[in-house]
Amino acid sequence: MKPIIKHILISLIALATWISSAQTDKGYRFEGNYVVFTFNKFDYEKFYHDSSKEKIKFEDLDVDNVVVAGEFNNWSKYDWEMLRVNETTYELRKHINDFKDEFTWEFKFIINNQYWAEPSEYDSNIKLAAIKGSHLNVYNLKMDTKAAIPDKKGNVSFRLKGYEDAKRIIVSGSFNRWNEDDFKMYKVENGWELKLDIKPGEYEYRFIVDGYWIEDPSNPSKNTNEFDEYNSYINVGKYVTFSLKGYANAERVILTGSFNDWNESDIEMEKVDNGLWSLRLPLPAGKHYYKFIIDGKWMLDPDNPIKEYDGQGNINSVFMVR
The missing domain is CATH 2.60.40.10 (Immunoglobulins)
Known part of the structure; x- marks a missing residue:
């Protein structure tokens, strides 16, 4: 399989930090x-x-x-x-x-x-x-409704640098209904850390440092909350496998969709056994629209009955990451 173009690869690597292995x-x-x-x-x-x-x-x-x-x-x-x-x-x-x-x-x-x-x-x-x-x-x-549990092999790592003199630091967010006691962080070299296993979805969170709430200084993604302050934001996704059968004689199959601005060359699929084309990549939680481009011809996923109009006269296949 040819390498994915640089900007797509960078975005996928960044997303992989938050990949979920949890069952849907x-x-x-x-x-x-x-x-x-x-x-x-x-x-x-x-x-x-x-x-x-x-x-x-x-x-x-x-x-x-x-x-x-x-x-x-x-x-x-x-x-x-x-x-x-x-x-x-x-x-x-x-x-x-x-x-x-x-x-x-x-x-x-x-x-x-x-x-x-x-x-x-x-x-x-x-x-x-x-x-x-x-x-x-x-x-x-x-x-x-409590979408996270502490797990040393969890899919999301929370880290807070500094605060060596703090006595107690908590991770609190929408994944545990903003509970102020559940998720106590552990002191590590140069800061604090906690791993959680979190179900796929979009979440907001903050740290509580000795009773004082702060946003995550290392996470640039954030949303304004009801107190005119900021909650840090993450989108926990998971790996998804796209596959296409019945095109053993095709020379090139491209996967394109809303997740890469419908680029016509970025994500090239790999031909595996029995003429099956396949690709595994991480996607954030939510609804995604996609199509295959087979030797230059656009087509829907023949094995996916879920499809929608896009408002511009086109029909696209739909995949939900939940």
């Missing part, structure tokens, strides 16, 4: 101080009617509205209605303060206020549903 959790992601619920019709095979437990296939279901229902809103079928993003995708953004003091919640999506989307038993974040201790024959999705 279906149905939600974190963005700053918000939990973003995401429902895509193609993610589910089973839907059950609320009263009759009638099972229907997703292709037979016309979606008029989607609601997030869970322990955090007493399983209401009406309160947390989602906004339509495209023909199959709905989202709802809720502030982390809407989840009170608990960190773990069970939830589901309900369509047209009567059909419950059933997650697969192979999804990573599921729990067998129960009523008064008796298990039901269905699953709920699990959400952990």
Whole structure:
């Protein structure tokens, strides 16, 4: 595989500092101080009617509205209605303060206020549903609003230089609902350090030095907060593999998308066994649009059913990093 052009390589190396190895959790992601619920019709095979437990296939279901229902809103079928993003995708953004003091919640999506989307038993974040201790024959999705845990092999390293005389330094951010005690940093040579394993998403954070809140002086990315001060900002991503089958005779395949300003030559894919073209690269959390350029001809990803219009008459394949 030819090397990626310099400015793309530099950006990917910088991003790799924040790469996540954590497993993706279906149905939600974190963005700053918000939990973003995401429902895509193609993610589910089973839907059950609320009263009759009638099972229907997703292709037979016309979606008029989607609601997030869970322990955090007493399983209401009406309160947390989602906004339509495209023909199959709905989202709802809720502030982390809407989840009170608990960190773990069970939830589901309900369509047209009567059909419950059933997650697969192979999804990573599921729990067998129960009523008064008796298990039901269905699953709920699990959400952990505390998106980080201390881990010596964690994907994000927080470092603060200096402050040798400080007695206690804490990392606090939207990944732990700004808890002031959870994540105590350790004294190391020339400063302080703590490694966390953080789920993919966008987060804000600050350091608490002996009770005094400061931004991260080594991180230029920051956002203004409600106190007219700054919160430091990170986007924790993960490695993604793009692949293309059936073009064994192609001479050159380029991956292009919103992540590299649709450059037509930067990211060249590699031909591997059986004519498969493949490329693995780090991407930040969020929605990404892309296409393949096969010997100069642009095309959608034939193996990805998710696509959107871009407002300029073009259709692009869509990939979510969550």
